[in-house]
Amino acid sequence: MIPRYSRPEMVSIWSPETRFKIWFEIEAHACDAQAAIGVIPKANAEAVWKAKDATFNVARIDEIEAVTKHDVIAFLTHLAEIIGNDEARFVHQGMTSSDVLDTTFNIQLCRASDLLLVAMDRVLAALKTRAFEHKDTIRIGRSHGIHAEPTTMGLTFARFYAEMARGRARLVAARAEIATGAISGAVGTFANIDPSVEEHVCKMLGLAPEPISTQVIPRDRHAMFFATLGVIASSIENIATEIRHMQRTEVLEAEEFFSPGQKGSSAMPHKRNPVLTENLTGLARLVRSAVTPALENVALWHERDISHSSVERAIGPDTTITLDFALHRLAGVVEKLVVYPENMLRNMNKFKGLVMSQRVLLALTQAGVSREDSYRLVQRNAMKVWEKGADFKTELLADPEVTAALSPAEIEEKFDLGYHTKHVDTIFARVFG
Numbered sequence: 299m300i301p302r303y304s305r306p307e308m309v310s311i312w313s314p315e316t317r318f319k320i321w322f323e324i325e326a327h328a329c330d331a332q333a334a335i336g337v338i339p340k341a342n343a344e345a346v347w348k349a350k351d352a353t354f355n356v357a358r359i360d361e362i363e364a365v366t367k368h369d370v371i372a373f374l375t376h377l378a379e380i381i382g383n384d385e386a387r388f389v390h391q392g393m394t395s396s397d398v399l400d401t402t403f404n405i406q407l408c409r410a411s412d413l414l415l416v417a418m419d420r421v422l423a424a425l426k427t428r429a430f431e432h433k434d435t436i437r438i439g440r441s442h443g444i445h446a447e448p449t450t451m452g453l454t455f456a457r458f459y460a461e462m463a464r465g466r467a468r469l470v471a472a473r474a475e476i477a478t479g480a481i482s483g484a485v486g487t488f489a490n491i492d493p494s495v496e497e498h499v500c501k502m503l504g505l506a507p508e509p510i511s512t513q514v515i516p517r518d519r520h521a522m523f524f525a526t527l528g529v530i531a532s533s534i535e536n537i538a539t540e541i542r543h544m545q546r547t548e549v550l551e552a553e554e555f556f557s558p559g560q561k562g563s564s565a566m567p568h569k570r571n572p573v574l575t576e577n578l579t580g581l582a583r584l585v586r587s588a589v590t591p592a593l594e595n596v597a598l599w600h601e602r603d604i605s606h607s608s609v610e611r612a613i614g615p616d617t618t619i620t621l622d623f624a625l626h627r628l629a630g631v632v633e634k635l636v637v638y639p640e641n642m643l644r645n646m647n648k649f650k651g652l653v654m655s656q657r658v659l660l661a662l663t664q665a666g667v668s669r670e671d672s673y674r675l676v677q678r679n680a681m682k683v684w685e686k687g688a689d690f691k692t693e694l695l696a697d698p699e700v701t702a703a704l705s706p707a708e709i710e711e712k713f714d715l716g717y718h719t720k721h722v723d724t725i726f727a728r729v730f731g
Contacts, residue, residue: 299619303581308622311409312615318354320402321373324499325389326350328481331498332491338388345385352380370395392491394484396602400515401479403610405503407523410618411473417625418466418530422459424632426730429455433722436715437551437642438653445653448646448718451552451637456729458537465530472526475519479503480511485601513602517595520610524592527617531585534624538575538582541631545572551642555634574631581624588613651690652683657712658694658704665703675699 299309310316326346333343354376363372370390378386390398433452438445481496482488488496493507500507508515544552554574556562562569591613595606646653655676662672679693679700694700694709701709 299616299623303623304619305623305626308410308413308619309615311406311413312619314356314359315354317402317406318356318359318373320405320503321370321398322349322354322377323503324398324401324479324481325374325377325393327499327502328391328393328491328495329389331495332388332391334498335492335494337492338391342385342388345381346377346389348385349377349380354380368395370398392483392495393481394513396514397481397483399607400511401481401499401503401505403614404476404478404505404515406614407476407520407618408473408504410614410622411469411476413622414469414527414530414618414625415466415473417622417629418462418469420629421625421632422462422466424629425455425459425462428632428635428637429453429459429726429730432637432639433726434719435637435639435642436646436719437639438646445646445649447653447656448715450719450722451639451642453722453725454540455632456726458533458540460729461533461536462530465526465533468526468529472523476523477505478508478515478519479505480508480515482508482511482513485513486511512600514598514606517592517598517606520606521592521596524588524613524617527621528586528589531582531621531624534628535579535582537628537632538578541575541635542572542579545570545575549641549645550638551645552635552637554631555636574627578624578628578631581620581627585617585621585624588617649683649690650688651713652680654690654713655680657717658700658709661708661712662700662703667703 326343326349329338329343329346332338333340354373358379359369359372359376362375363369366372366375374386374390377389429452431452432455433450435451436448437451437454439447439449479496479500480486481491481499482493483491496507499505541552541554543549545554553570554572556570561567562571562573591609595609598606659669659672659676662675663669667675675697679688679690679697682688682693683690691709691713694704695706
């Protein structure tokens with residue numbers, strides 16, 4: 299991923315230096331396990347650890363790979379250069395390249411998950427703080443982009459919190475799904491390596507042994523993982539889209555923080571654009587673009603092919619780096635979001651009480667008017683608000699069919715905003731406990 303949308307903590311997980319360090323640890327722990335069961339000399343296993351603090355020369359490995367056309371062999375050759383050919387004689391004993399590559403990939407995905415969980419916790423904390431801050435801040439709810447009924451800004455933040463909390467739970471499950479390793483040799487039969495080696499390596503690296511691998515770890519695990527990242531990305535876009543709507547000039551119920559010295563347009567000095575949430579919308583598309591290739595990686599030929607490899611070399615780093623950046627950007631947007639309660643009230647009152655139509659409808663039915671007639675009466679007066687700018691309550695009070703069923707006091711009571719917020723505390727208790 300390009301540096302513009304990357305954080306160094308996540309980028310480092312996918313660096314060649316980190317990858318080769320994990321490769322080394324897998325090989326060294328495997329040698330220890332082989333020595334413990336008498337397959338290789340203990341001295342050779344101990345000698346491998348001489349490279350523990352070594353800095354693997356990426357350029358040198360690339361140089362060897364240019365000849366061998368095989369990345370794992372290039373690494374093993376370089377390792378032998380560090381610890382000595384004789385000492386390295388039993389490295390990779392009974393193993394195949396996928397044992398190293400797949401186990402490493404899953405370790406990297408687990409480490410990436412841990413950073414993503416930290417980022418999600420920051421987003422959740424920001425959403426919770428803003429939810430309680432604006433628990434009773436009235437705003438209009440919209441369906442189809444049209445005014446519906448009153449809600450609160452706190453409930454908006456709370457539903458985003460609940461959605462992100464579900465995403466976090468999915469990511470925890472996806473991390474567990476991906477936290478397996480395989481040291482089972484060619485086609486996964488353990489013919490040339492004892493299963494105890496796999497158990498030891500996985501234990502030392504914080505993984506569970508893959509119950510049954512072929513020559514690769516099954517890719518349905520990875521499909522689940524990347525699908526989860528895609529869902530989280532969609533949740534980011536869901537929040538970003540709402541903020542973008544709120545920042546529209548004719549709405550302006552909230553906007554991204556506009557810092558001193560910031561410029562919104564090269565041509566129009568007055569502009570304050572929702573650039574961060576627009577950026578988040580684009581980043582979400584990038585993360586989701588990895589889901590279909592990950593699903594297509596599940597079907598491999600026989601015990602192994604490498605059609606998945608090129609895909610994963612791209613989507614592994616790209617999706618985790620992008621999502622990590624997006625989550626932290628979203629957290630910053632929510633933390634500093636500027637909210638305009640006065641504009642929310644102004645927008646809600648733009649159509650002069652129209653949003654109370656359902657309360658009047660229900661009151662008429664409670665008063666004995668049929669639902670069909672109740673709907674006709676309310677809609678008749680509502681259309682005057684839409685088309686002539688009339689005041690809804692005034693029109694109702696002047697309608698003899700309405701006042702025949704409801705007294706002026708009963709009509710007046712139907713315009714109480716507090717009616718729509720009476721269960722906010724109940725909803726908050728459900729969301730936040």
